[in-house]
Amino acid sequence: MRKTIVALLLAASLQTMVTAPVAQAQSASGAALPDDAVAHPNRYFRKQSPEDKQLTRSVRRQIAKLKGVDVSDVSVSSRNGLVRLTGTVQRADESQQLGQAVQGMTGVNAVINSLTIRTRM
Secondary structure (H helix, E strand, C coil): HCCCCCCHHHHHHHHHHCEEECEEECCCCCCCCHHHHHHHHHHHHHHHCHHHHHHHHHHHHHHHHCCCCCCCCCEEEECEEEEEEEEEEEECCHHHHHHHHHCCCHHHCEEEEEEEEECCC
């Protein structure tokens, strides 16, 4: 009995560590994302217009207002209405909450949620 419980706990821990990175693309319209945004996101999001920079600031302000979500390790970038969230959060539900909050904002066409979940050792 004890070995079974230990085996189940170990399996659950390993599954959590393997599935910890969360990467989702959310698009309200179902439109395809630009190839560069997926293949080379760092390069794609580096080129920001003044409107992109304003959207990035707005998203940062909005997610900072979310209660119960630590966004101190979350970075935001945007280009042409496509917003990318990177960094780490404590729980998977925080990642989903952030993605949903951003998706509902004016000026956001789609969200690439590349947040990872902190694993506890």
